[in-house]
Amino acid sequence: MIVLKQKPLEWILDAVKNYDSVLIVGCNGCSGIYQVGGEKQAEAMKLLLEMASEIKLKKNLEVETCTVLRQCDRDLVASxxxxxxxxxxxxxxxxxxxxxxxxxxxxxxxxxxxxxPGCDTLFIGMRTKEFGEFYEFCRACGDCILFETGGICPVTRCAKGLLNGPCGGMREGKCEVDPERDCAWVLIYERLKAQGRLDLFIKFRPPRDHRITIGPRVWRGE
Amino acid sequence: MKRIYSRLMEELLSGKFVFTAEIEAGKTTSLDKVIEAAKMLKNYVTAINITDNPGACAHMNPLVPAYVIQRDVGVEAVYQITCRDRNRIAIISDLLAAAALGIRNVLALTGDHVTMGDNPEAKPVFDLDSASLVYLIRRMVDEGVDLAGNKIEGEVKFHVGIAANPNAMPLELEILKIERKVRLGIDFIQTQCVFDMELTKEFLREVKKFNVPVLVGICPIRSIGMMKWYIKECPGGIKIPMEIQERLLTARERRGKKGVLEESIEISAELIKEIRKTTSAAGVHIMAIGFEWVIPQIIERTGLKC
Structure with a gap:
Protein backbone atom coordinates (compact mmCIF):
# COMPACT_ATOMS: atom_id res chain seq x y z
CA MET A 1 0.00 0.00 0.00
CA ILE A 2 1.16 3.53 -0.64
CA VAL A 3 1.20 5.41 2.65
CA LEU A 4 0.31 9.10 2.54
CA LYS A 5 -0.66 11.94 4.79
CA GLN A 6 -2.86 14.96 4.13
CA LYS A 7 -1.18 18.27 3.67
CA PRO A 8 -2.09 20.95 6.26
CA LEU A 9 -5.37 22.77 5.52
CA GLU A 10 -3.48 26.08 5.59
CA TRP A 11 -1.25 24.91 2.77
CA ILE A 12 -4.20 23.70 0.70
CA LEU A 13 -6.12 26.92 1.31
CA ASP A 14 -3.17 28.96 0.10
CA ALA A 15 -2.93 26.80 -3.02
CA VAL A 16 -6.62 27.26 -3.94
CA LYS A 17 -6.91 30.95 -3.11
CA ASN A 18 -6.69 32.21 -6.71
CA TYR A 19 -9.31 29.85 -8.15
CA ASP A 20 -13.08 30.13 -8.45
CA SER A 21 -13.92 26.47 -8.55
CA VAL A 22 -12.14 23.41 -7.20
CA LEU A 23 -12.82 19.77 -7.92
CA ILE A 24 -11.68 17.55 -5.07
CA VAL A 25 -10.79 14.12 -6.38
CA GLY A 26 -10.68 11.36 -3.79
CA CYS A 27 -9.14 7.97 -4.36
CA ASN A 28 -10.57 4.78 -2.92
CA GLY A 29 -7.30 2.92 -3.47
CA CYS A 30 -4.49 3.15 -0.91
CA SER A 31 -5.54 6.65 0.14
CA GLY A 32 -9.14 5.58 0.81
CA ILE A 33 -8.28 2.34 2.56
CA TYR A 34 -6.18 4.21 5.10
CA GLN A 35 -8.81 6.98 5.35
CA VAL A 36 -6.54 9.73 4.18
CA GLY A 37 -8.16 10.73 0.91
CA GLY A 38 -11.10 8.42 0.14
CA GLU A 39 -14.71 9.37 -0.47
CA LYS A 40 -15.44 10.42 3.13
CA GLN A 41 -12.28 12.47 3.40
CA ALA A 42 -12.99 14.16 0.09
CA GLU A 43 -16.45 15.16 1.40
CA ALA A 44 -14.95 16.40 4.65
CA MET A 45 -12.35 18.37 2.71
CA LYS A 46 -15.16 20.00 0.69
CA LEU A 47 -16.86 21.24 3.88
CA LEU A 48 -13.57 22.44 5.34
CA LEU A 49 -12.60 24.31 2.17
CA GLU A 50 -16.00 25.94 1.82
CA MET A 51 -15.93 27.15 5.41
CA ALA A 52 -12.31 28.17 5.43
CA SER A 53 -12.51 30.06 2.15
CA GLU A 54 -15.56 31.96 3.39
CA ILE A 55 -13.95 32.89 6.70
CA LYS A 56 -10.33 33.31 5.72
CA LEU A 57 -10.41 34.18 2.01
CA LYS A 58 -13.72 36.07 2.18
CA LYS A 59 -14.86 34.45 -1.05
CA ASN A 60 -17.35 31.89 -2.19
CA LEU A 61 -15.35 28.99 -3.51
CA GLU A 62 -17.29 26.55 -5.62
CA VAL A 63 -16.30 23.04 -4.52
CA GLU A 64 -17.32 19.71 -6.04
CA THR A 65 -16.11 16.24 -5.19
CA CYS A 66 -15.61 13.08 -7.11
CA THR A 67 -14.00 9.88 -5.90
CA VAL A 68 -12.51 7.31 -8.21
CA LEU A 69 -11.82 3.69 -7.43
CA ARG A 70 -8.12 4.11 -8.22
CA GLN A 71 -6.64 7.42 -9.25
CA CYS A 72 -3.66 5.68 -10.84
CA ASP A 73 -5.96 4.21 -13.52
CA ARG A 74 -6.03 6.47 -16.59
CA ASP A 75 -9.32 5.20 -17.98
CA LEU A 76 -11.17 5.48 -14.67
CA VAL A 77 -9.87 8.99 -14.12
CA ALA A 78 -10.69 10.17 -17.66
CA SER A 79 -14.25 8.85 -17.69
CA PRO A 117 -1.60 17.61 -4.36
CA GLY A 118 -3.74 17.34 -1.22
CA CYS A 119 -1.43 14.73 0.28
CA ASP A 120 2.24 14.00 0.67
CA THR A 121 3.23 10.55 -0.54
CA LEU A 122 5.37 8.90 2.12
CA PHE A 123 6.34 5.33 1.21
CA ILE A 124 5.21 1.82 0.33
CA GLY A 125 4.29 0.16 3.57
CA MET A 126 1.56 -1.09 5.81
CA ARG A 127 -0.10 -0.53 9.13
CA THR A 128 1.35 -2.94 11.66
CA LYS A 129 -1.08 -4.77 13.88
CA GLU A 130 0.87 -4.25 17.07
CA PHE A 131 1.27 -0.50 16.98
CA GLY A 132 -1.29 0.85 14.55
CA GLU A 133 1.58 2.74 12.95
CA PHE A 134 2.66 2.74 9.35
CA TYR A 135 6.00 1.19 8.48
CA GLU A 136 7.91 1.22 5.25
CA PHE A 137 8.20 -2.30 3.86
CA CYS A 138 9.26 -2.04 0.22
CA ARG A 139 11.62 0.24 -1.70
CA ALA A 140 10.59 -1.07 -5.13
CA CYS A 141 14.23 -2.04 -5.67
CA GLY A 142 13.36 -4.17 -8.66
CA ASP A 143 15.29 -7.24 -7.48
CA CYS A 144 13.31 -8.99 -4.75
CA ILE A 145 15.21 -11.27 -2.34
CA LEU A 146 12.43 -11.69 0.24
CA PHE A 147 12.38 -15.46 -0.20
CA GLU A 148 15.98 -15.60 1.00
CA THR A 149 15.52 -13.23 3.89
CA GLY A 150 12.55 -14.78 5.62
CA GLY A 151 10.05 -12.34 4.15
CA ILE A 152 11.75 -9.34 5.81
CA CYS A 153 13.22 -6.76 3.45
CA PRO A 154 16.74 -5.62 4.42
CA VAL A 155 16.92 -3.11 1.58
CA THR A 156 14.01 -1.25 3.19
CA ARG A 157 14.04 -2.15 6.86
CA CYS A 158 17.79 -1.95 7.55
CA ALA A 159 18.74 1.73 7.95
CA LYS A 160 21.82 1.07 5.81
CA GLY A 161 20.01 -1.19 3.34
CA LEU A 162 22.66 -3.86 3.90
CA LEU A 163 22.54 -7.11 1.95
CA ASN A 164 24.94 -8.79 4.39
CA GLY A 165 23.89 -7.54 7.80
CA PRO A 166 23.62 -6.86 10.59
CA CYS A 167 26.22 -4.14 10.97
CA GLY A 168 28.34 -3.68 14.08
CA GLY A 169 25.96 -1.05 15.39
CA MET A 170 23.23 -3.56 16.25
CA ARG A 171 22.61 -3.41 19.98
CA GLU A 172 20.52 -6.07 21.69
CA GLY A 173 18.45 -6.58 18.57
CA LYS A 174 17.88 -2.86 17.98
CA CYS A 175 19.11 -0.46 15.30
CA GLU A 176 21.92 2.04 16.00
CA VAL A 177 19.96 4.75 14.19
CA ASP A 178 16.85 4.36 16.35
CA PRO A 179 17.00 2.21 19.49
CA GLU A 180 13.21 1.85 19.32
CA ARG A 181 13.44 0.11 15.97
CA ASP A 182 14.20 -3.59 15.54
CA CYS A 183 17.34 -4.48 13.61
CA ALA A 184 15.99 -5.98 10.36
CA TRP A 185 18.90 -8.41 10.19
CA VAL A 186 18.19 -9.77 13.66
CA LEU A 187 14.56 -10.29 12.59
CA ILE A 188 15.82 -12.05 9.46
CA TYR A 189 18.15 -14.24 11.53
CA GLU A 190 15.34 -15.22 13.91
CA ARG A 191 12.89 -15.91 11.10
CA LEU A 192 15.35 -18.01 9.10
CA LYS A 193 16.40 -19.87 12.23
CA ALA A 194 12.77 -20.71 12.98
CA GLN A 195 12.39 -21.93 9.41
CA GLY A 196 15.56 -24.03 9.67
CA ARG A 197 17.16 -22.02 6.86
CA LEU A 198 20.17 -20.37 8.51
CA ASP A 199 22.30 -21.38 5.52
CA LEU A 200 20.59 -18.47 3.75
CA PHE A 201 21.70 -16.10 6.52
CA ILE A 202 25.37 -16.97 5.96
CA LYS A 203 25.01 -16.70 2.20
CA PHE A 204 27.02 -13.81 0.76
CA ARG A 205 25.04 -11.42 -1.38
CA PRO A 206 27.18 -9.47 -3.85
CA PRO A 207 26.53 -5.74 -4.24
CA ARG A 208 23.42 -4.74 -6.14
CA ASP A 209 23.34 -3.66 -9.76
CA HIS A 210 22.09 -0.12 -9.30
CA ARG A 211 21.29 0.29 -12.98
CA ILE A 212 17.95 -1.34 -12.11
CA THR A 213 16.90 1.66 -10.04
CA ILE A 214 18.27 4.52 -12.07
CA GLY A 215 15.31 6.80 -12.63
CA PRO A 216 13.03 7.49 -14.27
CA ARG A 217 12.23 3.81 -14.45
CA VAL A 218 10.26 2.47 -17.39
CA TRP A 219 8.67 -0.94 -17.78
CA ARG A 220 7.46 -1.87 -21.25
CA GLY A 221 6.21 -5.32 -20.37
CA GLU A 222 7.39 -8.56 -21.87
CA MET B 1 51.67 -21.24 0.99
CA LYS B 2 49.93 -17.98 1.59
CA ARG B 3 51.84 -14.87 0.54
CA ILE B 4 52.69 -12.44 3.29
CA TYR B 5 52.79 -8.75 2.50
CA SER B 6 53.06 -7.11 5.91
CA ARG B 7 54.89 -7.33 9.19
CA LEU B 8 51.54 -7.47 10.96
CA MET B 9 50.54 -10.60 9.05
CA GLU B 10 53.94 -12.14 9.58
CA GLU B 11 53.73 -11.65 13.33
CA LEU B 12 50.10 -12.77 13.50
CA LEU B 13 51.08 -16.05 11.87
CA SER B 14 54.29 -16.45 13.89
CA GLY B 15 52.49 -17.24 17.12
CA LYS B 16 53.98 -14.17 18.79
CA PHE B 17 51.53 -12.17 20.94
CA VAL B 18 50.79 -9.09 18.84
CA PHE B 19 49.84 -5.57 19.95
CA THR B 20 48.10 -3.07 17.71
CA ALA B 21 46.70 0.38 18.53
CA GLU B 22 44.49 2.98 16.94
CA ILE B 23 44.80 6.67 16.05
CA GLU B 24 42.23 9.10 14.65
CA ALA B 25 43.20 11.32 11.74
CA GLY B 26 41.16 14.15 13.30
CA LYS B 27 39.31 17.17 11.98
CA THR B 28 42.50 19.01 11.32
CA THR B 29 44.88 20.15 8.61
CA SER B 30 47.89 19.04 10.62
CA LEU B 31 49.57 15.64 10.79
CA ASP B 32 51.55 16.57 13.91
CA LYS B 33 49.37 14.79 16.46
CA VAL B 34 49.20 11.59 14.42
CA ILE B 35 52.96 11.53 13.95
CA GLU B 36 53.58 12.28 17.62
CA ALA B 37 51.25 9.46 18.71
CA ALA B 38 52.74 7.04 16.19
CA LYS B 39 56.27 7.80 17.43
CA MET B 40 55.18 7.14 20.99
CA LEU B 41 53.62 3.80 20.05
CA LYS B 42 56.20 2.65 17.54
CA ASN B 43 58.25 0.49 19.89
CA TYR B 44 55.22 -1.06 21.53
CA VAL B 45 52.91 -2.08 18.72
CA THR B 46 53.22 -3.93 15.43
CA ALA B 47 50.74 -1.78 13.58
CA ILE B 48 48.47 1.22 14.09
CA ASN B 49 44.92 1.48 12.75
CA ILE B 50 43.95 4.83 11.25
CA THR B 51 40.20 5.34 11.53
CA ASP B 52 37.99 6.37 8.60
CA ASN B 53 35.67 9.20 9.63
CA PRO B 54 35.00 7.50 12.99
CA GLY B 55 31.51 7.79 14.39
CA ALA B 56 30.55 9.32 11.03
CA CYS B 57 32.47 12.50 11.91
CA ALA B 58 34.26 14.10 8.97
CA HIS B 59 38.01 13.74 9.53
CA MET B 60 41.10 13.93 7.39
CA ASN B 61 41.27 11.13 4.81
CA PRO B 62 42.97 8.29 6.76
CA LEU B 63 45.08 7.28 3.80
CA VAL B 64 47.31 10.30 4.31
CA PRO B 65 48.25 9.62 7.95
CA ALA B 66 48.47 5.88 7.18
CA TYR B 67 51.05 6.62 4.51
CA VAL B 68 52.91 9.20 6.58
CA ILE B 69 53.33 7.03 9.68
CA GLN B 70 54.74 4.25 7.52
CA ARG B 71 57.12 6.55 5.66
CA ASP B 72 58.19 8.99 8.36
CA VAL B 73 57.75 7.06 11.58
CA GLY B 74 58.42 3.57 10.30
CA VAL B 75 55.43 1.89 11.87
CA GLU B 76 52.97 -0.15 9.84
CA ALA B 77 49.42 1.11 9.31
CA VAL B 78 46.09 -0.68 9.22
CA TYR B 79 44.07 1.47 6.85
CA GLN B 80 40.43 1.42 7.94
CA ILE B 81 37.88 1.80 5.21
CA THR B 82 34.12 2.16 5.63
CA CYS B 83 31.28 1.92 3.13
CA ARG B 84 29.30 4.88 4.44
CA ASP B 85 30.81 7.76 2.50
CA ARG B 86 31.93 6.34 -0.84
CA ASN B 87 30.44 4.19 -3.55
CA ARG B 88 32.38 1.31 -5.08
CA ILE B 89 34.11 3.53 -7.63
CA ALA B 90 35.54 5.79 -4.92
CA ILE B 91 36.50 2.81 -2.74
CA ILE B 92 38.32 1.05 -5.58
CA SER B 93 40.06 4.33 -6.32
CA ASP B 94 41.18 4.74 -2.69
CA LEU B 95 42.33 1.12 -2.50
CA LEU B 96 44.46 1.58 -5.63
CA ALA B 97 46.00 4.68 -4.09
CA ALA B 98 46.63 2.80 -0.84
CA ALA B 99 48.31 -0.05 -2.69
CA ALA B 100 50.49 2.40 -4.59
CA LEU B 101 51.52 4.08 -1.33
CA GLY B 102 52.59 0.79 0.23
CA ILE B 103 49.64 0.23 2.54
CA ARG B 104 49.45 -3.50 3.19
CA ASN B 105 46.76 -3.94 5.86
CA VAL B 106 43.16 -2.92 5.34
CA LEU B 107 40.29 -3.21 7.82
CA ALA B 108 36.95 -3.54 6.03
CA LEU B 109 34.07 -1.90 7.92
CA THR B 110 30.47 -0.97 7.20
CA GLY B 111 30.71 2.32 9.10
CA ASP B 112 28.44 3.99 11.64
CA HIS B 113 25.34 5.58 10.16
CA VAL B 114 25.63 9.24 9.10
CA THR B 115 22.94 10.19 11.61
CA MET B 116 25.39 9.34 14.43
CA GLY B 117 27.97 11.82 13.20
CA ASP B 118 28.80 15.50 13.01
CA ASN B 119 27.15 16.09 9.62
CA PRO B 120 23.95 14.14 10.20
CA GLU B 121 22.19 15.66 7.17
CA ALA B 122 24.55 13.82 4.80
CA LYS B 123 23.40 11.25 2.28
CA PRO B 124 24.42 7.75 3.43
CA VAL B 125 26.03 5.69 0.67
CA PHE B 126 26.42 2.00 1.66
CA ASP B 127 26.78 0.93 -1.96
CA LEU B 128 28.91 -1.88 -0.48
CA ASP B 129 28.85 -3.38 2.99
CA SER B 130 31.71 -4.83 5.01
CA ALA B 131 31.22 -8.27 3.41
CA SER B 132 31.16 -7.01 -0.15
CA LEU B 133 34.16 -4.82 0.68
CA VAL B 134 36.04 -7.99 1.70
CA TYR B 135 34.86 -9.57 -1.56
CA LEU B 136 36.13 -6.57 -3.54
CA ILE B 137 39.55 -6.62 -1.83
CA ARG B 138 39.87 -10.37 -2.41
CA ARG B 139 39.15 -9.91 -6.11
CA MET B 140 41.73 -7.12 -6.31
CA VAL B 141 44.39 -9.15 -4.49
CA ASP B 142 43.69 -12.65 -5.80
CA GLU B 143 42.54 -11.95 -9.34
CA GLY B 144 43.95 -8.51 -10.10
CA VAL B 145 40.55 -7.14 -11.08
CA ASP B 146 38.03 -4.70 -9.63
CA LEU B 147 34.44 -5.49 -8.68
CA ALA B 148 33.17 -5.53 -12.27
CA GLY B 149 36.12 -7.65 -13.41
CA ASN B 150 38.16 -4.85 -15.00
CA LYS B 151 41.88 -5.63 -15.02
CA ILE B 152 44.16 -3.72 -12.64
CA GLU B 153 47.67 -2.89 -13.74
CA GLY B 154 50.25 -4.03 -11.19
CA GLU B 155 49.93 -6.24 -8.14
CA VAL B 156 47.56 -5.48 -5.28
CA LYS B 157 49.07 -6.54 -1.97
CA PHE B 158 46.65 -6.28 0.92
CA HIS B 159 45.79 -8.28 3.96
CA VAL B 160 42.16 -7.77 4.81
CA GLY B 161 40.78 -7.70 8.32
CA ILE B 162 37.28 -7.36 9.70
CA ALA B 163 35.77 -6.15 12.95
CA ALA B 164 33.70 -8.35 15.25
CA ASN B 165 31.96 -7.87 18.56
CA PRO B 166 32.34 -10.47 21.32
CA ASN B 167 29.69 -8.55 23.29
CA ALA B 168 27.07 -9.02 20.57
CA MET B 169 23.83 -10.76 21.45
CA PRO B 170 22.95 -13.31 20.24
CA LEU B 171 26.49 -14.58 19.83
CA GLU B 172 25.41 -17.20 17.29
CA LEU B 173 24.39 -14.44 14.90
CA GLU B 174 27.76 -12.72 15.29
CA ILE B 175 29.58 -15.97 14.58
CA LEU B 176 27.49 -16.63 11.45
CA LYS B 177 28.27 -13.12 10.26
CA ILE B 178 31.98 -13.79 10.72
CA GLU B 179 31.66 -17.15 8.96
CA ARG B 180 30.14 -15.39 5.94
CA LYS B 181 33.30 -13.28 5.69
CA VAL B 182 35.65 -16.17 6.50
CA ARG B 183 34.24 -17.96 3.46
CA LEU B 184 35.06 -14.91 1.34
CA GLY B 185 38.61 -14.94 2.69
CA ILE B 186 39.83 -12.77 5.54
CA ASP B 187 43.28 -12.55 7.10
CA PHE B 188 42.59 -11.21 10.58
CA ILE B 189 39.91 -10.03 12.99
CA GLN B 190 40.05 -7.04 15.32
CA THR B 191 37.31 -6.96 17.92
CA GLN B 192 35.27 -4.31 19.68
CA CYS B 193 36.49 -3.66 23.18
CA VAL B 194 35.88 -6.30 25.78
CA PHE B 195 35.77 -6.12 29.54
CA ASP B 196 33.99 -9.38 30.22
CA MET B 197 36.41 -12.30 30.10
CA GLU B 198 33.67 -14.92 30.06
CA LEU B 199 32.14 -13.45 26.90
CA THR B 200 35.59 -13.07 25.38
CA LYS B 201 36.52 -16.68 26.03
CA GLU B 202 33.25 -17.95 24.65
CA PHE B 203 33.68 -15.80 21.55
CA LEU B 204 37.24 -16.99 20.99
CA ARG B 205 36.22 -20.63 21.45
CA GLU B 206 33.55 -20.14 18.79
CA VAL B 207 35.82 -18.46 16.23
CA LYS B 208 38.75 -20.85 16.76
CA LYS B 209 37.37 -23.15 14.05
CA PHE B 210 37.89 -20.43 11.45
CA ASN B 211 41.64 -20.46 12.02
CA VAL B 212 41.87 -16.68 11.58
CA PRO B 213 44.08 -14.66 13.97
CA VAL B 214 42.04 -12.52 16.38
CA LEU B 215 43.20 -9.29 18.01
CA VAL B 216 40.96 -8.65 21.01
CA GLY B 217 39.92 -5.04 21.59
CA ILE B 218 41.01 -3.40 24.82
CA CYS B 219 39.78 0.06 25.80
CA PRO B 220 41.16 1.83 28.83
CA ILE B 221 38.53 4.05 30.44
CA ARG B 222 39.26 7.66 31.28
CA SER B 223 36.22 8.64 33.26
CA ILE B 224 33.03 7.32 34.80
CA GLY B 225 31.14 9.19 32.04
CA MET B 226 33.02 7.17 29.43
CA MET B 227 32.21 3.95 31.28
CA LYS B 228 28.52 4.85 31.29
CA TRP B 229 28.66 5.71 27.58
CA TYR B 230 30.04 2.25 26.83
CA ILE B 231 27.31 0.59 28.85
CA LYS B 232 24.39 2.64 27.61
CA GLU B 233 25.15 4.22 24.26
CA CYS B 234 28.12 2.74 22.44
CA PRO B 235 27.02 1.28 19.05
CA GLY B 236 27.06 -2.50 19.17
CA GLY B 237 26.79 -2.61 22.94
CA ILE B 238 29.64 -3.26 25.35
CA LYS B 239 29.30 -5.33 28.52
CA ILE B 240 31.25 -4.19 31.56
CA PRO B 241 31.04 -6.65 34.47
CA MET B 242 29.85 -5.22 37.81
CA GLU B 243 33.19 -6.02 39.41
CA ILE B 244 35.05 -3.76 36.95
CA GLN B 245 32.42 -1.03 37.27
CA GLU B 246 32.78 -1.12 41.05
CA ARG B 247 36.59 -0.99 40.87
CA LEU B 248 36.39 2.13 38.71
CA LEU B 249 33.75 3.78 40.92
CA THR B 250 35.77 3.06 44.05
CA ALA B 251 38.89 4.43 42.38
CA ARG B 252 37.10 7.69 41.66
CA GLU B 253 35.81 7.95 45.22
CA ARG B 254 39.23 7.38 46.72
CA ARG B 255 41.61 8.92 44.19
CA GLY B 256 39.46 11.17 41.99
CA LYS B 257 39.46 11.29 38.19
CA LYS B 258 43.12 10.36 37.93
CA GLY B 259 42.39 7.27 39.99
CA VAL B 260 39.86 6.05 37.40
CA LEU B 261 42.48 6.06 34.67
CA GLU B 262 45.12 4.44 36.91
CA GLU B 263 42.70 1.69 37.86
CA SER B 264 41.70 1.28 34.22
CA ILE B 265 45.33 0.87 33.15
CA GLU B 266 45.65 -1.88 35.75
CA ILE B 267 42.40 -3.52 34.60
CA SER B 268 43.49 -3.36 30.94
CA ALA B 269 46.82 -4.99 31.77
CA GLU B 270 45.06 -7.71 33.77
CA LEU B 271 42.66 -8.41 30.90
CA ILE B 272 45.53 -8.66 28.45
CA LYS B 273 47.48 -11.06 30.69
CA GLU B 274 44.36 -13.18 31.11
CA ILE B 275 43.76 -13.22 27.35
CA ARG B 276 47.37 -14.21 26.75
CA LYS B 277 47.25 -16.95 29.36
CA THR B 278 43.86 -18.50 28.77
CA THR B 279 42.79 -17.95 25.15
CA SER B 280 43.85 -18.57 21.59
CA ALA B 281 43.85 -14.83 20.71
CA ALA B 282 46.74 -13.73 18.49
CA GLY B 283 47.05 -10.49 20.42
CA VAL B 284 45.23 -7.36 21.46
CA HIS B 285 44.16 -4.14 19.79
CA ILE B 286 44.29 -1.23 22.23
CA MET B 287 42.06 1.78 21.62
CA ALA B 288 42.69 4.93 23.64
CA ILE B 289 41.74 7.73 21.30
CA GLY B 290 43.11 11.05 22.51
CA PHE B 291 45.11 9.52 25.36
CA GLU B 292 47.33 7.13 23.45
CA TRP B 293 50.11 7.78 26.00
CA VAL B 294 48.53 5.19 28.30
CA ILE B 295 49.13 2.39 25.78
CA PRO B 296 52.90 2.01 26.48
CA GLN B 297 52.11 1.98 30.21
CA ILE B 298 49.52 -0.77 29.78
CA ILE B 299 51.80 -2.87 27.61
CA GLU B 300 54.71 -2.46 30.01
CA ARG B 301 52.54 -3.49 32.91
CA THR B 302 51.60 -6.74 31.16
CA GLY B 303 55.25 -7.75 30.99
CA LEU B 304 54.48 -9.38 27.65
CA LYS B 305 56.60 -7.10 25.49
CA CYS B 306 60.33 -7.56 25.60
Missing part, protein backbone atom coordinates in the same frame (compact mmCIF):
# COMPACT_ATOMS: atom_id res chain seq x y z
CA UNK A 80 -15.12 9.98 -14.16
CA UNK A 81 -13.70 13.49 -14.33
CA UNK A 82 -14.39 14.68 -17.88
CA UNK A 83 -18.12 15.59 -17.45
CA UNK A 84 -17.45 17.25 -14.09
CA UNK A 85 -14.59 19.37 -15.38
CA UNK A 86 -16.75 20.59 -18.26
CA UNK A 87 -19.32 21.90 -15.75
CA UNK A 88 -16.76 23.85 -13.67
CA UNK A 89 -16.80 27.64 -13.93
CA UNK A 90 -14.17 30.42 -13.85
CA UNK A 91 -10.60 29.62 -12.87
CA UNK A 92 -10.55 25.88 -12.29
CA UNK A 93 -8.23 23.73 -10.21
CA UNK A 94 -8.25 20.12 -9.11
CA UNK A 95 -7.31 18.99 -5.62
CA UNK A 96 -6.15 15.40 -5.70
CA UNK A 97 -6.38 13.37 -2.51
CA UNK A 98 -4.28 10.54 -3.93
CA UNK A 99 -0.56 9.78 -4.08
CA UNK A 100 1.85 11.44 -6.50
CA UNK A 101 0.85 8.94 -9.16
CA UNK A 102 -2.80 9.99 -8.87
CA UNK A 103 -1.86 13.67 -9.12
CA UNK A 104 0.18 13.02 -12.24
CA UNK A 105 -2.45 10.77 -13.83
CA UNK A 106 -4.92 13.66 -13.65
CA UNK A 107 -2.29 16.11 -14.93
CA UNK A 108 -1.52 13.87 -17.89
CA UNK A 109 -5.17 13.60 -18.90
CA UNK A 110 -6.12 17.22 -18.22
CA UNK A 111 -2.89 19.12 -18.84
CA UNK A 112 -4.71 22.46 -19.08
CA UNK A 113 -5.89 22.35 -15.44
CA UNK A 114 -3.57 22.88 -12.45
CA UNK A 115 -3.64 19.91 -10.07
CA UNK A 116 -2.93 20.54 -6.38
Missing amino acids: SLRPLIRRMKGHKAILSMACGVGVQTISEIFPEIPVI
